[in-house]
Amino acid sequence: MNYEIRQITTQELLPLRQKVLKPFLRVEECEVDGDYLHSTFHFGLYTDGKLASIATFVQEAHPNFPAKLSYRLRGMATHDAHQGQGLGGKLLTYGENFLRGRGCDFLWFNARIKAFPFYERLGFAYYGPLFDIKDIGPHKVMYKSLIPR
Template sequence: MTNLYEIKLVTTRETLPLRKKVLKPFLSEEECVNPGDDLPTTYHLGLFSNGELVSISTFIQEAHPDFPAQFPYRLRGMATDETFRGKGVGSILLKHGEDFLRGKGCDFLWFNARIKAFSFYEKLGFSYYGPLFEMKNIGPHKVMYKVLDHK
């Protein structure tokens, strides 16, 4: 990626335009707020390219019922503006998020992935769990996860 970029913590409100545009265009921005978005243990990361917010990820402290973990987090609302897809910004942001969470003591990261994002997450070392399931108005998903080692 040749553009200059910066990753920093952002607010829930700052994530909403990209969440709506990329993930849930059938909802209003207000309806794109996730449960847990405003908890003090939730982190929203944004990747800015030349000052423009182009990729977002939200990490909410939440256990998966089938995985015993000491300090699990769930990824929600991972989105990259379509003009920046395929340029590595999503990978850069997610790797940064993993390192950030490791620094907080997180040992397990999981999420519900859309089929079209499977290969993106596979390349970053995430594994599948369980069967495909349908999310209303969005389509088929599968749980993906990664154990975060502490180097």
């Protein structure tokens, strides 16, 4: 499958974020803290000219993990028609390499239960207990060191 990954704007990714992650909200309600910061990076993976997968990386430390430069993954989503094709993994790996190249040594996020296997396959580990996010459901913190081995 041919694909292209490129940096995109918040406005470009919001419709897919809403469709996949928060269909109970209006598109404009799907912005997250940090979407418009200069240090935030949004990436989109396109197939046949259409946005298939998105990921947002916000510079944010996790209070329980010391790191030189931490980023938090927000709003990772792949369109239903493209799930299970490996596109999300390609996009997340691209984002990790991009951040590593800018000195990031730690990536973390809150993962939904249904996404646990996806993130485990990409080498992410769990931290702490299961917790609930209102209107969305149970989550766990997942993380990965980006320091080259």
